[in-house]
Amino acid sequence: MLRRCFLVGTGTLALPAMAQSEAFPLGVASGCPRPTSVVLWTRLTREVPVAWAIAEDEGMRRIVHTGLATAEARWGHSVHVDVEGLKPGRPYWYRFTTNGQESRLGRTRTAPAPTDRPTALRFAFASCAQYEHGYYAAYRHLAAEPLDAVLFLGDYIYEASWGRNLVRHHAGGRATLLHEYRERYAQYKSDPDLQAAHAAHPWIVTWDDHEVTDDYTGDIGPQDPDPTRFLQQRAAAYQAFWEHMPLSNAMRPDGPSLRLYDRYRFGDLAEVSVLADRQYRSHHACRATLTRGKPLENCAERLDPGRTMLGAEQEAWFASGMARASARWNLLAQQTLMAELDRGPGERHVYWADGWDGYPAARRRLLEAVAASPAKDTLVLGGDVHSFWAADLKGDFADRQAPTVATEFVGGSITAQGPSADRLKGMAAKNPHIRSALSEVNGYGLVVLDARKALVSFRTLADVRDPKSEITTARRFAVEAGRPGAVRV
Numbered sequence: 038m039l040r041r042c043f044l045v046g047t048g049t050l051a052l053p054a055m056a057q058s059e060a061f062p063l064g065v066a067s068g069c070p071r072p073t074s075v076v077l078w079t080r081l082t083r084e085v086p087v088a089w090a091i092a093e094d095e096g097m098r099r100i101v102h103t104g105l106a107t108a109e110a111r112w113g114h115s116v117h118v119d120v121e122g123l124k125p126g127r128p129y130w131y132r133f134t135t136n137g138q139e140s141r142l143g144r145t146r147t148a149p150a151p152t153d154r155p156t157a158l159r160f161a162f163a164s165c166a167q168y169e170h171g172y173y174a175a176y177r178h179l180a181a182e183p184l185d186a187v188l189f190l191g192d193y194i195y196e197a198s199w200g201r202n203l204v205r206h207h208a209g210g211r212a213t214l215l216h217e218y219r220e221r222y223a224q225y226k227s228d229p230d231l232q233a234a235h236a237a238h239p240w241i242v243t244w245d246d247h248e249v250t251d252d253y254t255g256d257i258g259p260q261d262p263d264p265t266r267f268l269q270q271r272a273a274a275y276q277a278f279w280e281h282m283p284l285s286n287a288m289r290p291d292g293p294s295l296r297l298y299d300r301y302r303f304g305d306l307a308e309v310s311v312l313a314d315r316q317y318r319s320h321h322a323c324r325a326t327l328t329r330g331k332p333l334e335n336c337a338e339r340l341d342p343g344r345t346m347l348g349a350e351q352e353a354w355f356a357s358g359m360a361r362a363s364a365r366w367n368l369l370a371q372q373t374l375m376a377e378l379d380r381g382p383g384e385r386h387v388y389w390a391d392g393w394d395g396y397p398a399a400r401r402r403l404l405e406a407v408a409a410s411p412a413k414d415t416l417v418l419g420g421d422v423h424s425f426w427a428a429d430l431k432g433d434f435a436d437r438q439a440p441t442v443a444t445e446f447v448g449g450s451i452t453a454q455g456p457s458a459d460r461l462k463g464m465a466a467k468n469p470h471i472r473s474a475l476s477e478v479n480g481y482g483l484v485v486l487d488a489r490k491a492l493v494s495f496r497t498l499a500d501v502r503d504p505k506s507e508i509t510t511a512r513r514f515a516v517e518a519g520r521p522g523a524v525r526v
């Protein structure tokens with residue numbers, strides 16, 4: 038249900054569930070924060086001219102840029118404005134206007150200049166917001182955090198219904214066509230708590246599988262293994278994703294291709310590499326998807342060095358970036374648990390086909406690039422597995438003495454249901470590089486960086502089924518600069 042009430046020019050972001058002007062039913066958003074630019078986003082329901090303005094103050098008195106955009110039907114009446122010429126490392130406020138109606142006020146923030154030395158940076162990392170599994174209280178709390186940016190790591194929508202004890206329902210069935218994906222985004226984005234999270238911070242986004250379909254790999258989807266048909270579905274899904282995310286006009290998809298991987302620099306303190314691990318990856322080893330047998334045991338193909346998660350081009354781009362990295366902290370914003378996770382009971386060795394464990398050679402190459410980097414402090418941030426994890430990433434997971442080359446944190450899920458705590462306990466016990474595992478709770482991760490350390494918090498809701506749920510920090514970890522590995526604090 039879209040909200041249909043008027044509330045114009047209230048000017049503050051502190052109000053929960055602020056009503057929207059009916060011309061802007063899906064709210065506003067910003068993203069891709071650079072030192073002098075940012076992307077502003079909204080979506081309308083008609084092809085109309087839309088004015089935008091961005092200001093240095095919350096009262097919109099010191100306006101620094103204005104412009105006119107068109108909400109084109111071809112792109113779902115979405116508006117993406119690449120604003121240039123901004124000052125680095127400071128907040129801005131923005132608003133859209135059409136036909137005498139104003140959007141809510143959005144707040145964004147530019148990244149510090151490459152030569153700046155920010156004393157601290159704060160990022161939330163979030164993923165997996167299945168609309169039916171719970172309310173978006175986590176998004177409301179995320180809106181209230183002081184942040185430089187939100188890193189969204191995939192499964193912003195779910196293409197299909199699943200799970201138990203649903204608190205609300207998708208309006209349609211399984212999405213495969215453009216209008217169905219658009220309707221799904223519109224329903225998710227009608228949620229006032231999600232709108233508040235977008236209006237409060239710039240987002241840096243990547244996707245996982247559910248923005249298209251569960252467990253797809255490159256040009257194959259489990260529901261439709263015909264690549265020609267599946268690529269049409271992927272094109273529709275990628276278009277709807279671009280239409281609904283604060284992504285640059287330069288990132289517009291071309292059929293089933295959209296280059297999402299990118300790098301964001303935050304002064305001398307952090308560089309964020311955003312990875313995209315679905316579009317270019319090899320198919321599941323031992324045909325795991327097509328036989329619906331995702332746990333792999335004794336599958337030699339899994340170890341094939343030719344298997345790729347990122348594709349050759351992205352892999353080379355990543356390695357060259359690591360080779361000249363110079364920020365204190367490297368953050369990898371990617372989809373899923375990277376640490377090896379042997380799920381086999383007893384002496385058996387069982388690995389999940391769809392995660393990094395299905396692509397161990399690609400993982401080794403990525404971690405070699407990290408280990409060879411002149412920048413020694415790398416944090417890998419992930420989602421997908423609907424549980425919270427802290428892990429030491431090693432070049433060789435079988436060798437308990439192998440040095441830790443990076444520290445990993447997986448930030449739970451906004452709502453999506455995950456594995457039982459008992460299952461996690463067993464898996465964590467078998468894999469000694471796993472430092473912490475937490476499930477049956479929802480929320481997001483928070484990382485606060487300074488020159489000496491990274492502090493990572495697992496922020497968890499009291500009850501995802503309660504729209505007013507409170508949030509607390511369930512666990513907190515420190516990573517000291519120069520000493521990879523998570524220490525619980």
Ligand SMILES: [Fe+2]
Pocket residue numbers: 164165191192247421422423453
């Ligand atoms: Fe998910």
